[in-house]
Amino acid sequence: MSNDNATNPQINLVFTNHVASTLDEAVKNLSPSSIHVLVDVNTEAFVLPLLQAESEAVAKAGIIRIKAGEANKNLDTLTSVWKQLGDSSANRKSLLINLGGGVVTDMGAFAAATFKRGIAFINVPTTLLCAVDASVGGKNGINFNGLKNEIGMFRDADLAIISTLYFNTLTSQELLSGYAEMLKHGLVSSPELTRKMLAYDVTNYTPDTLLKLLEESVAVKQKYVEADHNDQGVRRALNLGHTVGHTFESLALERKSPLSHGYAVAFGMVVALVMSKIKYNFPSEILNAYVTYVRKHYGAFEFTCDDYQRLLSFMHRDKKNDTPDAVNFTLLKAPGDVLVNVPLTDDEIKNALDIYRDLLGLP
Amino acid sequence: MSNDNATNPQINLVFTNHVASTLDEAVKNLSPSSIHVLVDVNTEAFVLPLLQAESEAVAKAGIIRIKAGEANKNLDTLTSVWKQLGDSSANRKSLLINLGGGVVTDMGAFAAATFKRGIAFINVPTTLLCAVDASVGGKNGINFNGLKNEIGMFRDADLAIISTLYFNTLTSQELLSGYAEMLKHGLVSSPELTRKMLAYDVTNYTPDTLLKLLEESVAVKQKYVEADHNDQGVRRALNLGHTVGHTFESLALERKSPLSHGYAVAFGMVVALVMSKIKYNFPSEILNAYVTYVRKHYGAFEFTCDDYQRLLSFMHRDKKNDTPDAVNFTLLKAPGDVLVNVPLTDDEIKNALDIYRDLLGLP
Numbered sequence: 141m142s143n144d145n146a147t148n149p150q151i152n153l154v155f156t157n158h159v160a161s162t163l164d165e166a167v168k169n170l171s172p173s174s175i176h177v178l179v180d181v182n183t184e185a186f187v188l189p190l191l192q193a194e195s196e197a198v199a200k201a202g203i204i205r206i207k208a209g210e211a212n213k214n215l216d217t218l219t220s221v222w223k224q225l226g227d228s229s230a231n232r233k234s235l236l237i238n239l240g241g242g243v244v245t246d247m248g249a250f251a252a253a254t255f256k257r258g259i260a261f262i263n264v265p266t267t268l269l270c271a272v273d274a275s276v277g278g279k280n281g282i283n284f285n286g287l288k289n290e291i292g293m294f295r296d297a298d299l300a301i302i303s304t305l306y307f308n309t310l311t312s313q314e315l316l317s318g319y320a321e322m323l324k325h326g327l328v329s330s331p332e333l334t335r336k337m338l339a340y341d342v343t344n345y346t347p348d349t350l351l352k353l354l355e356e357s358v359a360v361k362q363k364y365v366e367a368d369h370n371d372q373g374v375r376r377a378l379n380l381g382h383t384v385g386h387t388f389e390s391l392a393l394e395r396k397s398p399l400s401h402g403y404a405v406a407f408g409m410v411v412a413l414v415m416s417k418i419k420y421n422f423p424s425e426i427l428n429a430y431v432t433y434v435r436k437h438y439g440a441f442e443f444t445c446d447d448y449q450r451l452l453s454f455m456h457r458d459k460k461n462d463t464p465d466a467v468n469f470t471l472l473k474a475p476g477d478v479l480v481n482v483p484l485t486d487d488e489i490k491n492a493l494d495i496y497r498d499l500l501g502l503p
Numbered sequence: 504m505s506n507d508n509a510t511n512p513q514i515n516l517v518f519t520n521h522v523a524s525t526l527d528e529a530v531k532n533l534s535p536s537s538i539h540v541l542v543d544v545n546t547e548a549f550v551l552p553l554l555q556a557e558s559e560a561v562a563k564a565g566i567i568r569i570k571a572g573e574a575n576k577n578l579d580t581l582t583s584v585w586k587q588l589g590d591s592s593a594n595r596k597s598l599l600i601n602l603g604g605g606v607v608t609d610m611g612a613f614a615a616a617t618f619k620r621g622i623a624f625i626n627v628p629t630t631l632l633c634a635v636d637a638s639v640g641g642k643n644g645i646n647f648n649g650l651k652n653e654i655g656m657f658r659d660a661d662l663a664i665i666s667t668l669y670f671n672t673l674t675s676q677e678l679l680s681g682y683a684e685m686l687k688h689g690l691v692s693s694p695e696l697t698r699k700m701l702a703y704d705v706t707n708y709t710p711d712t713l714l715k716l717l718e719e720s721v722a723v724k725q726k727y728v729e730a731d732h733n734d735q736g737v738r739r740a741l742n743l744g745h746t747v748g749h750t751f752e753s754l755a756l757e758r759k760s761p762l763s764h765g766y767a768v769a770f771g772m773v774v775a776l777v778m779s780k781i782k783y784n785f786p787s788e789i790l791n792a793y794v795t796y797v798r799k800h801y802g803a804f805e806f807t808c809d810d811y812q813r814l815l816s817f818m819h820r821d822k823k824n825d826t827p828d829a830v831n832f833t834l835l836k837a838p839g840d841v842l843v844n845v846p847l848t849d850d851e852i853k854n855a856l857d858i859y860r861d862l863l864g865l866p
Binding site (some may be wrong): 215284 | 582586589590616618619621642644648650654655
């Protein structure tokens with residue numbers, strides 16, 4: 141990653157399982173006037189004590205607490221973070237360390253970027269999904285007025301410390317949810333990385349092996365995000381599996397049994413690879429290996445042909461869809477060979493949904 | 504200004520009294536998906552109808568209304584701006600036009616910079632103070648938790664249209680309040696600009712002459728702000744008169760007869776020039792001309808030697824003051840020859856306050 145950092149000094153990423161010493165060194169360099177750690181109830185209970193014991197910086201930091209969960213990623217919680225910063229005498233030279241999953245890092249980054257017109261902040265993701273997804277790209281914010289991430293901005297953390305050290309508190313489902321994004325990075329990158337990821341059982345990980353794989357995965361995202369500074373379209377590669385995935389999430393929500401985002405993407409990518417096979421002869425060997433991985437670890441999102449019309453109407457309403465008559469997809473000729481904005485007709489989509497159901501053994 | 508714009512493409516400033524046509528051309532170039540104009544009750548009544556009659560873009564824009572005044576530059580009002588944007592279907596390609604004084608442009612800029620992670624915005628200042636002070640530097644934000652501009656960020660407007668067209672709705676006091684900052688820009692720039700400004704009666708302005716003077720004044724601020732990208736100290740030149748000025752504001756607030764910021768700065772600069780005369784032999788001719796201008800137009804902020812201790816305690820508490828034993832001032836050897844962080848003892852400060860009272864004819 142060091143080469144990437146050199147070309148884009150705003151992104152400062154370190155992959156390490158020596159979190160405490162890395163953090164202490166970074167804090168020493170920043171020499172903030174005060175240190176504040178943002179935690180939710182989970183990271184306060186399970187991660188903060190470990191870091192307080194090992195990191196000088198965290199041991200002397202003030203603690204800012206918020207409730208856990210997406211439902212609390214809102215203006216009220218943000219207001220309380222701003223207020224706790226002010227009431228604990230944070231000033232322009234203070235540092236905020238965001239210790240948690242995506243809710244903590246998204247909201248903490250936005251709070252820091254706007255407190256006294258911006259103070260330094262360090263992200264320490266404690267979930268795989270946050271480590272792989274939220275650490276590059278600089279997006280932050282809160283949900284507002286019923287919409288996800290309605291209020292926010294772009295600002296890179298002064299440092300993001302990516303570690304697998306705290307993943308032992310995660311369930312297999314949480315690990316798999318994050319791993320879906322890693323599989324996506326493999327697929328939009330190369331056959332080699334795809335095969336390596338499909339050969340790895342994330343539910344049975346070892347910290348150092350997963351950390352290496354995570355570093356390779358984030359490097360892929362970073363490459364696409366940086367390329368997108370010049371070309372608005374390139375980043376859509378990272379949308380692989382998401383058009384169908386979002387549709388599955390919406391249908392699951394209507395059925396009142398919500399599907400996690402990572403699982404939805406894992407299933408959505410099955411459909412995207414089927415479409416890629418039909419239109420561009422995507423290699424069967426990789427498609428089959430991917431389907432096997434999904435069946436073994438993720439199971440299947442179930443629906444019948446009676447649901448097709450509902451799924452199609454969701455797809456046509458997707459905000460990323462610019463053309464009213466067709467639905468655009470990100471597809472692959474092969475792993476790493478990406479085509480964005482490929483329009484497919486409703487019949488082509490239904491055909492792919494048929495094959496998805498066959499492949500995942502659905503009735 | 505065109506040269507300055509070339510070196511810093513992020514700052515896009517136009518000085519013109521053809522506001523409507525300039526705005527329409529800019530909107531055409533931006534081709535936003537929707538247009539929204541932010542107004543307070545004053546600009547809605549007095550300025551908006553003029554622009555609606557002349558500008559196609561404004562005629563078809565949605566209107567977002569907020570209450571007027573610094574007391575409403577808060578989170579509640581910001582929340583209502585965000586909500587009105589969302590409820591009127593603004594999206595990432597929408598444009599917000601901020602039409603008003605500092606409260607409208609500060610809050611509107613922050614709302615735009617954070618709505619859906621940032622949409623385009625154009626500032627159209629309608630007060631002299633906002634035109635001279637808030638159009639360069641990219642600062643935005645709201646008051647929060649009892650502190651001014653506690654929450655905010657830096658982002659330049661896509662365009663700021665500086666005009667004197669709407670100043671006919673301003674009182675002489677409002678004009679003079681803004682002109683104090685222009686006088687400051689003269690003093691930190693050159694003897695020529697200082698003399699030109701002291702020869703001009705802003706309360707009896709003509710739109711085109713004032714516009715030219717405004718352009719020269721803003722160019723000074725822009726120069727200092729740009730220099731400050733490399734050197735944290737240079738910008739402190741713009742603090743001339745502010746250390747004492749803030750102190751006068753605080754004392755006036757305690758007396759429950761608040762002093763406007765511009766007037767406080769005008770009086771504070773008398774003290775700063777006296778200090779400059781004593782320490783660096785600042786030219787008497789300019790000092791006298793400045794004092795004459797202030798006595799004629801601004802009057803005097805009154806206090807006796809019984810107030811010195813209170814004034815000194817305010818100065819020692821000023822957040823811009825890094826050294827505990829002395830108070831730091833921005834002073835001048837001559838107009839344009841600026842010294843920042845000059846430490847003065849309490850006795851030196853008291854001496855300057857004595858002379859201030861003499862010069863302004865106070866008992």
